[in-house]
Amino acid sequence: MxxxxxxxxxxxxxxxxxxxxxxIFCHDxxxxxxxxxxxxxxxxxxxxxxxxxxxxxxxxxENRQQEKSDIMRDIIExxxxxxxxxxxxxxxxxxxxxxxxxxxxxxxxxxxxxxxQVARSIIEENAAEEKQARLAAIxxxxxxxxxxxxxxxxxxxxxxxxxxxFGYTEQEAIGQHISLLIPPERLDEEDIIIRNIRAGKKVDxxxxxRRTKGGQQLHISLTVSPILNKxxxxxxxxxxxxxITAQKEAERSIAKSMERLEILNSISKSINEDLDLQHILxxxxxxxxxxxxxxxxxxxxxxxxxxxxSYWLYTISGVPRAAFENFPMPRNTAVFHPTxxxxxxxxxxxxxxxxxxxxxxxxxxxxxxxxPVVSYLAVPVITHSGVVIGGLFFGHQQAGxxxxxxxxxxxxxxxxxxxxIDNSRLFEEVKDLSNKxxxxxxxxxxxxxxPLTSMSGFLQILERTVPNGIAKSFAEKALKQLAKLNExxxxxxxxSKIQAGKLQLNFEPFDLSDLLNxxxxxxxxTHADYNLKMxxxxxxxxxxxxxxxxxxxxxxxxxxxxYAPDAREVSMMAIRTGSEVRISVKDQGPGILPENQQHIFSxxxxxxxxxxxxxxxxxxLYISKDIIxxxxxxxxxxxxxxxxxxxxxxxxxxxx
Amino acid sequence: MSTKKVFVVEDDEDxxxxxxxxxxDDLYQVQLFPDVNTLKKxxxxxxxxxxxxxxxxxxxxxxxxxxQLKEAAATAHIPVLLMSAHRSKRxxxxxxxxxxxxxxxxxxxxxxxxxxxxxxxx
Numbered sequence: 001m002x003x004x005x006x007x008x009x010x011x012x013x014x015x016x017x018x019x020x021x022x023x024i025f026c027h028d029x030x031x032x033x034x035x036x037x038x039x040x041x042x043x044x045x046x047x048x049x050x051x052x053x054x055x056x057x058x059x060x061x062e063n064r065q066q067e068k069s070d071i072m073r074d075i076i077e078x079x080x081x082x083x084x085x086x087x088x089x090x091x092x093x094x095x096x097x098x099x100x101x102x103x104x105x106x107x108x109x110x111x112x113x114x115x116x117q118v119a120r121s122i123i124e125e126n127a128a129e130e131k132q133a134r135l136a137a138i139x140x141x142x143x144x145x146x147x148x149x150x151x152x153x154x155x156x157x158x159x160x161x162x163x164x165x166f167g168y169t170e171q172e173a174i175g176q177h178i179s180l181l182i183p184p185e186r187l188d189e190e191d192i193i194i195r196n197i198r199a200g201k202k203v204d205x206x207x208x209x210r211r212t213k214g215g216q217q218l219h220i221s222l223t224v225s226p227i228l229n230k231x232x233x234x235x236x237x238x239x240x241x242x243x244i245t246a247q248k249e250a251e252r253s254i255a256k257s258m259e260r261l262e263i264l265n266s267i268s269k270s271i272n273e274d275l276d277l278q279h280i281l282x283x284x285x286x287x288x289x290x291x292x293x294x295x296x297x298x299x300x301x302x303x304x305x306x307x308x309x310s311y312w313l314y315t316i317s318g319v320p321r322a323a324f325e326n327f328p329m330p331r332n333t334a335v336f337h338p339t340x341x342x343x344x345x346x347x348x349x350x351x352x353x354x355x356x357x358x359x360x361x362x363x364x365x366x367x368x369x370x371x372p373v374v375s376y377l378a379v380p381v382i383t384h385s386g387v388v389i390g391g392l393f394f395g396h397q398q399a400g401x402x403x404x405x406x407x408x409x410x411x412x413x414x415x416x417x418x419x420x421i422d423n424s425r426l427f428e429e430v431k432d433l434s435n436k437x438x439x440x441x442x443x444x445x446x447x448x449x450x451p452l453t454s455m456s457g458f459l460q461i462l463e464r465t466v467p468n469g470i471a472k473s474f475a476e477k478a479l480k481q482l483a484k485l486n487e488x489x490x491x492x493x494x495x496s497k498i499q500a501g502k503l504q505l506n507f508e509p510f511d512l513s514d515l516l517n518x519x520x521x522x523x524x525x526t527h528a529d530y531n532l533k534m535x536x537x538x539x540x541x542x543x544x545x546x547x548x549x550x551x552x553x554x555x556x557x558x559x560x561x562x563y564a565p566d567a568r569e570v571s572m573m574a575i576r577t578g579s580e581v582r583i584s585v586k587d588q589g590p591g592i593l594p595e596n597q598q599h600i601f602s603x604x605x606x607x608x609x610x611x612x613x614x615x616x617x618x619x620x621l622y623i624s625k626d627i628i629x630x631x632x633x634x635x636x637x638x639x640x641x642x643x644x645x646x647x648x649x650x651x652x653x654x655x656x
Numbered sequence: 657m658s659t660k661k662v663f664v665v666e667d668d669e670d671x672x673x674x675x676x677x678x679x680x681d682d683l684y685q686v687q688l689f690p691d692v693n694t695l696k697k698x699x700x701x702x703x704x705x706x707x708x709x710x711x712x713x714x715x716x717x718x719x720x721x722x723x724q725l726k727e728a729a730a731t732a733h734i735p736v737l738l739m740s741a742h743r744s745k746r747x748x749x750x751x752x753x754x755x756x757x758x759x760x761x762x763x764x765x766x767x768x769x770x771x772x773x774x775x776x777x778x
Contacts, residue, residue, distance in 0.1 A: 446741045450741075
């Protein structure tokens, strides 16, 4: 080598030494640093000036110094140590993982005089490795199946989770096509998944069904992501499958329970609100048929009529009523006996194979044309008092449909139904009694009128024939009392009709002011010692029942006299205000206390303070209110203390 | 004129007595019947100028009898006054087919005036 060549070689090495990204430094056998390139400065933080002649141990953490000594023995023997991974310390004291290649430096005689070191930080490499190790551990320990596959669908990796889930070992699975796991009817799903993967799209939480080695179908949630190589090309897919069969089942059973709860809830609510028997039975039948999943359900309800004969009511769900129309009612046969005697529930997977089945003449089984019944469930409906009032029957043409849970549900509904049926029976009884009471009152009032009529007639004849004197005045008084008695009987009769909803009103348009004047005339004749002040605002057309409105006004005027016996003045006013006619009757009596005002329109209510002083049944204002209400008007009382009482009612004004 | 008759059907004996008393001094004859059966016999013998008919009778319903009378050709022309404890004819459910109505108890003057009016018109 010429001198020039040597010099060129040196400068080349120098330039490499300074330009290289790896840290290069040398030390002599005294471990003193002799060379230090810029990359070393970047890696360790020491400048050339700072580090030259310093001990190389400056860069070595204490726990690694022994290792350095060991290495030095090899170096002195002329050995090279390649890519040795260790830890070095920077100027700031930070320990960094490095990969070092250490070579001996020899003199011309071949004697080792020092060592050169090429160091590279492997922080990133280390982190990547660690990450990979961690990922591998996760993949291995995951309960999810994690499977790698090529774009052609060939399985390339298979974790323990996959083995557990699908039953194939790693050896069995790798190299197989992924369709190994896909049920035949879902094979096209794979095409869609692969199409997405090729397009670089992730398939996220795709819920589907896959098949195990044992042929079992699993509900899984699938996430498939593309695998990229370093160049960013898609080379395969990793797929993570989670078994959601249990979750699916739980979801289904929750949904089912929810549905049942809803049905139970709605049925208990609706049948408790309902008092109509047929409605209750139909609802119960519909709901239980739904709950059991029966082809059809029927409710046979045993009633006893007034003559003591038992008969059947029934409701049907799931099939038209016509499907049962031509069959006789179920009888006390071996199959039906446990239900109608209240012995208990009958639930049979296949009734046609039951020993109780087919034993009775004339059909020996189901009558011809009967809907096919294989699964059979029958639940007696028993009241609180232990009376069997009927039974719920369900049928299905397949065997083994009705389970214990269905039985429980129907038993629950049956007990609720029994309560509702009892309530409805009570209601019907009460309604019946109430009707009888109304009939009785109607009859009684007619009967009372017969003696009233003859007494009234005879007294009128007496009153006209006897000469003026005490006898005549007694006859007059007796007639007045009879008139009162007659009004009381009328009130009783009205009440019975109001309650039966039979108080008939006959509407016709008429001038209310005419009626008021007529009433005022009559009042003047019968109450000569009273001053009736009238104020009627011209023509007041209303559409109403003249006789009933007269009854209201007579009642109000009668009260004004009755409850203010010391007063001698009553006023009656009628005006038209907007679309209403307003009529008021004002007395000069003690008035009505506020606490009594709200009750006086109630049936049988009588103001306590007045109870002993005045006669009456407490029906007049109640009847008046009913009459005014049914005219579309309002009635109320105003009674400021010390100013008497004013009863006011309104009627809609009549317009053509 | 003495041949003109009013038939009164009323089951209560005292009311029959009362009506008889009210009407007896008139120019027409009053014939009293306690029930539907006797009325029918009476009608088979002769026809009156007016029938006063109580509604609640022991052997029939006055409203129904009235309808039958109005439907039969022989009696359709005879005015019928129904009589009952109802306050007005409108309280009686359905069509009564009657010509007039008397509410019990009644004012004897008005009762007589009503009967007179029908008898004068006939």
